[in-house]
Amino acid sequence: MKGAPGGGALEGLVVGSYCHDVLLRGGRVVGETLGGAAAFVSNVLDAVSPRAEEGIEAPLVVVSKVGHDFAYASAPAPARHPPLLCAAPTTSFHAQFSDAAASAHAPDRELRRVCACDPIYPADLPDRRFAYGLAVGVAGEVLPETLERMIRLCRAVLVDAQALIRAFDGEGAVRHVTLEGTPYARLLPRVAFLKASSEEAPYIGVETARRWCCVIVTEGRDGCRLYWDGGEARVAPFPAVQVDPTGAGDSFLAGFAAGLLWGLSATDAALLGNYFGAAAVSHVGVPTFNAKMLQAVKTILEGKVKRCNPCINGTTFNFERSNMHDELHTSLQEVAMLMSEKQEIDPANGIGDICST
Template sequence: MVRDRNQPNSTHRVLVSGNYCHDVLIKDGVVLAETLGGAASFISNVFDGLSVPYNLVSKVGFDFAYSVPRDPIVVPNCKTTLFHAHFDSGVDGDGRQDRVLKRVSSCDPIKPSDLPESRFDFGMAVGVGGEVTVETMEMLLEICNTVFVDIQALIRAFDGVDGTVKHVALKESGFFHLLPRIGFLKASAEEALFMEVEEVRKLCCVVVTNGRRGCRVYWRDGEVEVGPFPTNQVDPTGAGDSFLGGFVAGLVNGLTVPDAALLGNLFGSLTVGHIGLPKFDFRLLQRAREEVQRRKMQC
């Protein structure tokens, strides 16, 4: 195994595993922007804004085009994972835009040997292009006390002709047997259709995001709905990733699960109001704490 290559003197709070990507946003057939993408980039953006100590394991190709705060592993004979996100101007009653996501190229998967030889309080499996394998997930579960998983890392499949992102049922993904060892499984309302929430909640905590409706947290014996933050949606890319980053950041900073979910909703709402990565500052956590307290008093 390789040694910890990011922040060797860190407190080993969080380990993030997922590849950086190149994203091309195409609206109504016109290229709107080319940006840094991948769940790892949005989560890192949240953590950097809130000064959360973390390590990142991410792979990119020789053509990687961006400067990032955590150096990725560069694979010389591969291209960086590239997605084309096609979406139109129509917005439905839930504030969502129809989007078709296509994987144009993919970098190498993350191997267990790519993970640092350290222990972590929290681990995150946030692959977007099929880069988190079952073996790597098993290693994350071995070296991290609590593991958060974005379901897109488990159930995404890619059309063999044009790379269109599809989904398989969670039970058919090859990861289902690991659920009892996972702390939290996050899914969008659309992705949640590919699992039986009532069954999975008995195995691990489930967090389902639902756009402008906020999110709902399920556990074996109960559930709670957490309200949203109003926003003007410009680009839906990365909203769920930023939610997960805010959610984990809240737990790292000692918030309860519902309050951490509220913090996640805040960062999700901030993200959809921008094209690409939004800019956060260190004062946001205090502002978010104040908002959490205000909403708790209202309830």
């Protein structure tokens, strides 16, 4: 595979199922969209990972399961990365949005799983090595043995806590269990990064988990914090006009992974996570990114990052904030502000608003 000296292919493996999302407000359906972290994650990684012409190639394999009722096979993300077909119906979530103005940290929606497709088994994963893997289940489909197989296949594994700690009550409502009590806990020392929202963080046990891997806690419009063994950092957010919070955490994780692929330290890569988290909340469902915006982001990365040694390619990670952290934030912020101005001026670009009545 082509690549610049010191580059080479950095193939990624994303494991988690696409789903149907039904968005409700006051019991009324206000949107029906493609969902599932795999859809949001591959959307960002396909858009912003470095490519061969940028010196490093980062192709992607997505392992996802849906039923014959899957309604979004021709949407861009599933069309590029087709799911495995099962007899069981596609996983489906109802997201009930509250009328109360959500604070940065309070849950802004109640999720209920109304259908669950089959789990993803270890044998469903390709039998080859990957530079990195993202475990991004939404409905318990990434089994502990599947995560273990990912860890064997991938040099670095990034995990979304929602893949590990979700439980579903008799009505399908999403609840959380403590990570320590799950079969995933013993795998933590072999995971590189664990991402949790501030709602999920208490179930992770950040102080224990940070001894094993780097923990990233996302804090909605306040950005995020990283905790590793021996240090921590706060990473500032980007401006956004929020119309639908769905997929913010997924898009964050993918932006973060892309930052590592570009050679950023973890704290700097979290800027790219925050950037794509903010981009996600500005759209209903899986965003179609503006091509000029993507080009602007890539030009910034090309100009600022020494890409000869992608962080994700090594055996150890650099967590610290670099000298160019603030400069990178400022440059990305300029692009984000341009995009949010455009969104305010031009609400005709397909954007509805799920967040306000």
